[in-house]
Amino acid sequence: MTALQPRAEASAGETLLDVRDLTKHFGGGSLLPGRTRSVVRAVDGVSFEIRRGETFGVVGETGSGKSTLGRLVLRLLDPTEGRIVFDGQDITAMPGGRVRALRRDMQMVFQDPYGSLDPRMKVGRIIVEPMRVHGLARENRAARTADIMRQVGLAPHAADRYPHEFSGGQRQRIGIARAMALDPKLLVLDEPVSALDVSIQAQILNLLRDIQRRTGVAFLFIAHDLAVVRHISDRIAVMYLGRIVELATRENLYARPRHPYSAALLSAAPIPNLEKERSRRRISLYGEIGSATDMPTGCRFHPRCFKARIVARRGGLETAAARDGTVLPAPCVRADPALKQDGEGQMVACHFPLDKTEAEAAPAVAGDETGGRS
Numbered sequence: 210m211t212a213l214q215p216r217a218e219a220s221a222g223e224t225l226l227d228v229r230d231l232t233k234h235f236g237g238g239s240l241l242p243g244r245t246r247s248v249v250r251a252v253d254g255v256s257f258e259i260r261r262g263e264t265f266g267v268v269g270e271t272g273s274g275k276s277t278l279g280r281l282v283l284r285l286l287d288p289t290e291g292r293i294v295f296d297g298q299d300i301t302a303m304p305g306g307r308v309r310a311l312r313r314d315m316q317m318v319f320q321d322p323y324g325s326l327d328p329r330m331k332v333g334r335i336i337v338e339p340m341r342v343h344g345l346a347r348e349n350r351a352a353r354t355a356d357i358m359r360q361v362g363l364a365p366h367a368a369d370r371y372p373h374e375f376s377g378g379q380r381q382r383i384g385i386a387r388a389m390a391l392d393p394k395l396l397v398l399d400e401p402v403s404a405l406d407v408s409i410q411a412q413i414l415n416l417l418r419d420i421q422r423r424t425g426v427a428f429l430f431i432a433h434d435l436a437v438v439r440h441i442s443d444r445i446a447v448m449y450l451g452r453i454v455e456l457a458t459r460e461n462l463y464a465r466p467r468h469p470y471s472a473a474l475l476s477a478a479p480i481p482n483l484e485k486e487r488s489r490r491r492i493s494l495y496g497e498i499g500s501a502t503d504m505p506t507g508c509r510f511h512p513r514c515f516k517a518r519i520v521a522r523r524g525g526l527e528t529a530a531a532r533d534g535t536v537l538p539a540p541c542v543r544a545d546p547a548l549k550q551d552g553e554g555q556m557v558a559c560h561f562p563l564d565k566t567e568a569e570a571a572p573a574v575a576g577d578e579t580g581g582r583s
């Protein structure tokens with residue numbers, strides 16, 4: 210294991226990670242007699258799989274549960290419910306010692322490379338440390354360190370310097386080198402480029418793609434920025450308040466979002482083409498993201514949903530009042546929609562999924578109404 214090599218035994222397309230009904234609730238119980246702590250439903254019944262060598266993107270606003278999901282998958286957090294099968298092994302309740310051994314095959318890259326790199330360690334030591342911990346033969350370590358540094362675009366003399374001597378982009382290269390030290394099968398990348406300048410972001414994303422092509426590593430790529438996720442992902446899950454509301458291939462999601470929340474998120478993402486960007490129309494959602502301690506009844510997106518209002522206005526359906534008195538279709542207020550297959554490669558959790566014209570009928574952010582912001 211001296212070079213980043215494609216894994217001969219791993220056939221692309223096979224399931225590497227299988228997550229079923231994964232749930233993480235924080236809080237609950239009581240600290241003082243008679244005083245109950247509210248439960249935060251950070252991740253609330255999430256199912257998906259990641260194939261070997263694929264990039265699975267997870268997007269959503271802050272607080273939607275993305276980071277918690279990433280940490281659960283790596284068993285940095287214990288799930289409340291559900292099942293995680295990694296590389297054929299059920300790791301849901303695996304004891305700590307065995308989970309540590311598993312880290313060889315699943316690693317994490319953080320948003321803030323500086324915060325996650327030990328400032329007192331030289332770069333060479335940072336990269337070699339996981340090899341030492343996992344018992345890689347001493348005689349192979351130096352060659353592998355040099356090889357990984359080359360692969361991530363770090364000069365060999367960087368090994369003798371400290372993290373603070375590097376720029377943000379270079380530090381993220383160090384973080385990636387450390388994560389790849391043991392040739393893992395899965396990398397969980399939590400907002401790996403959001404702290405970087407846009408020009409540097411593209412370099413790091415290209416580096417990740419390059420590493421993936423060479424090694425066959427799969428990525429669980431978490432980001433709030435849809436442009437970034439689009440650049441790198443094969444399939445994308447859109448999260449809202451602890452749930453996946455849409456799961457689709459990149460092509461399908463961007464060409465034809467079926468969940469009103471996905472459509473709104475996509476409409477807010479900048480478009481590289483200037484002409485298209487000028488005529489972009491951002492969809493306005495009602496209110497703020499809800500609270501993970503006080504979930505709305507029925508579909509948790511209904512208080513913000515433009516489609517529910519369109520359907521209610523059309524009439525002919527039983528309606529019900531939302532908490533704020535808005536009249537909406539009864540299923541939206543009362544029944545929690547399951548994530549269901551909706552065409553090839555696309556799953557959506559919505560009682561009334563969008564068609565194209567409906568996304569165009571959604572209310573626009575002020576200033577976008579005429580279809581152009583000059």
Ligand SMILES: Nc1ncnc2c1ncn2[C@@H]1O[C@H](COP(=O)(O)OP(=O)(O)OP(=O)(O)O)[C@@H](O)[C@H]1O
Pocket residue numbers: 235236249250251252269270271272273274275276277278433501
């Ligand atoms: N250790 C914890 N204790 C209590 N609540 C938590 C804890 N960690 C996360 N949460 C809550 O769980 C919910 C989901 O948080 P999480 O960080 O997973 O979301 P996120 O989508 O990654 O957001 P961000 O992009 O801001 O990190 C939030 O309401 C958050 O406040």
